[in-house]
Amino acid sequence: MSPAGAQPIRAKSRHHRLQEHVLETTTSASLLSTSYLATSPIAQQILARDLAECSDDDEDEVKFDSEDDGDDNDDSEEDFSTTLHGGAAAHLISRPSGTIYGTLRPIIASQVQGSPAVNERDLAQSRREERSLLRDNHILPPKHRRPFRESALRQLYRRIFSTKVHESGCDSDVGKALESSPLLQHDYLSEDASGPPSPSPSETDVLWDCATVASSNILKTTWQREAKTLAQYSGPLILTFLLHYSVQITSIFTVGRIGRKELGAVSLAAMTSNVTCYCVIQGLSTCLDTLAAQAFGSGHKKLVGLQLQRLTYMLWLLLIPIATLWWFAGRILANIIPDQDTAALAGLYLRVLILGTPGVAAFESGKRFVQAQGLFHATTYVLIIGATLNVLANWFFVFKLEFGFLGAACAVVFTQNLLPFLLFLYVRFIDGMECWNGLTRKAFTNWGQMIRLALPGMIMVLAQYFAFEVLTLAASRFGSADLAAQSILVTCTSTTFNIPFPLSIAASTRVANLIGAKLTDAARTSAKVALFAGCLVGLFNMTLLSSLRFQLPYLFTRDDEVAAIVSRVLPICAAMQLCDSAAAISHGLLRGIGRQRIGSYTNLCSYYLVALPISFATGWVLGWKLEGLWFGVTIGLCV
Structure with a gap:
């Protein structure tokens, strides 16, 4: 049922069609686990206002609970969400709700509010x-x-x-x-x-x-079945996450070949761009996870396109102060870090990245647009093409045109603007146009409620990234060699994290589906398999980083001093892999049973009350430098 104070969104003919489709394809009224069907009162109010404004243009008659006219058809016009909730059994719809690609290292695990799309293929x-x-x-x-x-x-x-x-x-x-x-x-x-x-x-x-x-x-169920299912669910996700992160890895690979200061500057610029822009955009975009899912699930598909336009315009407007900040970032960073040359290079890098921010905003909105329709493979196809062209762009700008350090920034800008264009082509010529109703002026209205819904997501995502970005800023105090080494270490650990994190999404989906189908014993078996698989992944990552500690640094840099620092710290990073993987899987299982807040509070305390204080104490007081910074992070992950 809808929460108190919310106005369920209902349109007579659309809901009749959706209900008939569901009743034809299943004898059970419930399709999904209730974990994926939480509703947001603010989201209901936003959709209600949009429906009211669009009522003159809509062919369907829109009614709300508060407008009870005593008609006998009220029972037949029951909100579609109750159809999904009402049954005693649920089908195993294997749709990973709220899968957002491009996450580097989330600290807080969020749960998407709204039902994922269910189509014939599902x-x-x-x-x-x-x-x-x-x-x-x-x-x-x-x-x-x-x-x-x-x-x-x-x-x-x-x-x-x-x-x-x-x-x-x-x-x-x-x-x-x-x-x-x-x-x-x-x-x-x-x-x-x-x-x-x-x-x-x-x-x-x-x-x-x-x-x-x-x-x-x-x-x-058996452990063999659950292992097979988790492999099927997580395989495409791992590929997609690694493809998306490869956009950043390629630039770091390229710049590392140029020099130590350039590699440190990229690390500093990446930290600044993440905290001041990319995290903000990704956090604000989480409101579309709720709005688009509820609009599509209630049958009002054209509202998905309206919400896409509104969020994109809002993010583009926000880019004006962000671009101003980046334009003067060189001067600001020069007052924070001791190496003036590194600060100047980072500021120059950020100035070029300004040109790519509109594409980042459009792609973040576009991802939610297609995912609300259940088109999760669309992002994968786009990233396969985009990641390939990104490698060619780095070669072209850095070496062919001899732009050097700025060529890497140009390649990032090219890829950032290419991804939304490729996603547009997918929607226009392959699938997804049913939720697009053309450009409309209504996208410039009702911004207040959307901002209220988006702000908590922005704060949450900023908290996710801030702990690790503080470490990058701290590393800059040790000198250019340590800052360059920090860039390599963050890249290595973030790459390895993109294996257990997609596995945790698969575990979350599977456990939620089994619990929704009242198969609690099967859910326990799946959880045990997921934890065991997470331990195996952690052991694999630990073995990889420890055995290649002397070879991995030279993939990024030719500087012997930087490579020596990375080789000393990599054993600590390798030791934390087991806890890192186990923590990722555990958070996925908490999401699957709807108790992700436990993991959020635990991580906030572990990172901000344990990890960072220990990192600062061992890094400066004991003089361990980078070893001390990563030792604190490892202790926090163990906690």
Whole structure:
């Protein structure tokens, strides 16, 4: 139900079409875990105002709860969100809600408010997963008949990798509960391996609902199935995260070949740009996660395009003071860090980056626009092209045109403006235009409520980045060599973090889906597999950084002094990988059960009350310099 004080958004014909679609494709009223269906009163008010203003242009009649005219059709016009909430069972819709690419190292784990888009492809995949799980629990006959005789190797393979639940461990109530159900038309519990044919989609829904409603924890899962599922979910996410981060890595690789001061200047400029611009844009853009999801989920798809325009114009207006700050950043940084040459280079780098900020704002808004429609692969396709062209741009500007240090900045600007253009082409010619209704003046109205919704997200994201950016600013006090080494260390640790973090998103999605389907035992199994996988990833990252401690620095720089500093600190960074991965997976599991605030408070205390004080104490008081800074971060991650 809608929260108190909120006005549910309803349009008669659109909601009838959505409800008919859902009722045709599932016998259960509930499609998603309630973890993904939280509503925001401010978001409801924003959408209500937009609908009121657009009512003259909309073909549908819009009604609100407060406008009760006593018509008999009120029951049939029930808010679509109650349709998603109301059922006793839920389907395994494997949509990773709120996946935002480009996160470097989040400290606070947020939860998107609003339901993700559900389309035919999602429902078809959900049925395949449900049918496979029913087969694993011996409720449906096997898809392929097992041969009468199997080789020893085949038997060993099946014992290790088979996702079947051991028959002796199956709940005996499963068969009784399903056989006694009057809804079943066929005997799908036949012991004959050949069995009846696979059920139709509607019959699969009936079987699934019976299995999940008959009694609690009636369906079991295996670690093999959960490992396979997490691998399928996280694989594309890991690729996409690494592609997005490669835009920054490429520039650092290029500049590191030029000189020590240039590498330190890029690190300082990246810190300044993150705190003063990119974090602000990303934080303010989180309001679209809520607004776009609720607008699309309630059937008012054209409002998604309206919110996109409004946020983009708001961010572009905000870029005016940010551009002014960056124009004079060289003078400001010269008063903070002792190396004047590094400060001047960082200021020059930021001046060039001003040209790319409109593209950053447009791409952040565009990502939310396509993700609200369930088009998560759109960002992946765009980044595959963009990351490839970014490498060519760095070569062209830095070496071919011989722009040197500024060439790296030009390549970043080129890529930042290219990404939203590629995303526009995807929407225009492939998919996503159904939520676009053209440019409108209404995008310049109702900014106040959107700002109220966006400010908490901005504060949260700033808190995420600030702790690590403080360390970069602190490293500049030790000299240009330490600052250049800090740039390499941050790049290495952020790259390795882009493996467990997507895995945590996959774990969050899977656990939330299983809990939403009332399969709590299966959710526990999936959580254990995710934690084990996180430990394996941590061990892999730890081994990688420690074994290549003397080789990795020379991928970024030719300076022997900088490489020596990085080699000394890398063992500390390697030691923190295990805790880093475990913490990322744990936060994903907290998001999956809707208790992400626990992780947020824990991280804030660990970083700001433990990590930073220890870093400053060991870095300056004990004279450990960079080793001391990263030692404090490692202790904070352990906490």
